[in-house]
Amino acid sequence: MVATENRLAPSLRLHFTFDDLLRVSISEDVRPHVETFFALRSLSGPSTAALADWAARVRPELAPFRRLLTMLGQWIPSPSVLLRLLRGALQETRAVQLRTGATGEQLRDALSHFWQVALEPFWKRIVAHVRGWQAKLRSQLAGGGVEDLLSHLPGGGTWQQPVLSLPDELSADLRLSGQGLHITSSVFQHRNCRILEGAHGQGRPTLYLQAPLEGGEASAIWEEAGGEERSLAALMGAARARVLQALTERRTTGELAQLAGISGPGASQHTAVLRKAGLITTRRERNLAWHELTPLGRAMLDNLEEFGGMDTAVFVPTVPAQVGRPQYQ
Numbered sequence: 626m627v628a629t630e631n632r633l634a635p636s637l638r639l640h641f642t643f644d645d646l647l648r649v650s651i652s653e654d655v656r657p658h659v660e661t662f663f664a665l666r667s668l669s670g671p672s673t674a675a676l677a678d679w680a681a682r683v684r685p686e687l688a689p690f691r692r693l694l695t696m697l698g699q700w701i702p703s704p705s706v707l708l709r710l711l712r713g714a715l716q717e718t719r720a721v722q723l724r725t726g727a728t729g730e731q732l733r734d735a736l737s738h739f740w741q742v743a744l745e746p747f748w749k750r751i752v753a754h755v756r757g758w759q760a761k762l763r764s765q766l767a768g769g770g771v772e773d774l775l776s777h778l779p780g781g782g783t784w785q786q787p788v789l790s791l792p793d794e795l796s797a798d799l800r801l802s803g804q805g806l807h808i809t810s811s812v813f814q815h816r817n818c819r820i821l822e823g824a825h826g827q828g829r830p831t832l833y834l835q836a837p838l839e840g841g842e843a844s845a846i847w848e849e850a851g852g853e854e855r856s857l858a859a860l861m862g863a864a865r866a867r868v869l870q871a872l873t874e875r876r877t878t879g880e881l882a883q884l885a886g887i888s889g890p891g892a893s894q895h896t897a898v899l900r901k902a903g904l905i906t907t908r909r910e911r912n913l914a915w916h917e918l919t920p921l922g923r924a925m926l927d928n929l930e931e932f933g934g935m936d937t938a939v940f941v942p943t944v945p946a947q948v949g950r951p952q953y954q
Contacts, residue, residue, distance in 0.1 A: 637793040640800040648805020649771050651763045655752045662704040663813035669698030675838040678847040683743045690735040696725050750846045758836035780835045805829040810836035868895045875917040
């Protein structure tokens with residue numbers, strides 16, 4: 626149970642048992658919805674020095690959706706809530722629509738545009754940086770043990786067994802009670818803005834820490850992507866890229882339209898272009914057209930996955946146009 630209080634130096638205090646110390650782990654993944662959540666938060670507040678170049682580069686291009694994106698950054702409380710919103714979950718969709726006054730189409734467009742402008746051009750380098758930091762943390766855990774890791778977490782903090790105190794915006798106490806702790810990182814995370822997500826009956830609580838940008842790393846990550854780093858969306862258009870990325874298995878035209886957030890006729894046009902390019906094949910069965918990747922199409926997506934790009938398929942927002950039955954299946 627969490628109890629909050631007023632203190633001059635607020636901190637998040639995690640209380641460990643012996644079993645919790647045995648169940649500390651470091652993520653190996655870099656999830657698009659996690660980076661997007663913290664990037665939205667960074668957009669809605671003052672920029673840190675490490676993110677100044679990023680903010681200066683992306684803010685002008687986000688102008689059409691700036692007000693809505695700022696509200697999302699302020700009101701969405703955690704990465705998991707953002708993910709449920711992207712998947713069209715009814716409760717999250719209703720809450721966000723009521724608070725922002727936006728339609729489902731406006732939310733879809735704003736989040737897709739934010740991804741394409743603020744994260745996708747830098748995604749390969751973000752993934753490499755965050756994975757590098759997470760590898761350092763795993764190495765520290767393996768070499769020095771869990772107490773050494775908890776004593777030297779990025780962003781500061783104090784370990785006095787059995788309590789880990791981390792700088793935060795608010796003071797709170799949480800007893801892990803044998804669940805353990807899963808640690809993951811974000812390049813957009815702020816030092817004094819920790820997010821701890823409960824396990825909700827599954828897995829372990831997750832603590833999000835910053836993956837600090839040191840020295841010249843910030844300028845290297847935020848410099849304009851060269852031609853060799855252009856995204857799939859830049860090469861073939863965002864909607865057509867979403868159609869291709871949705872073909873993780875054989876799908877009908879209607880399923881592709883739903884997953885890509887486009888109309889049925891639009892999906893038909895995109896599949897025709899992809900078929901002519903040799904990236905997909907189409908087979909008709911009764912009244913349905915079934916599409917699947919060719920070896921060439923699979924090789925293209927496998928190549929993207931190798932460089933951290935395939936995970937972006939999660940950013941096909943399926944927020945319902947109106948509050949009602951979610952479109953994500």
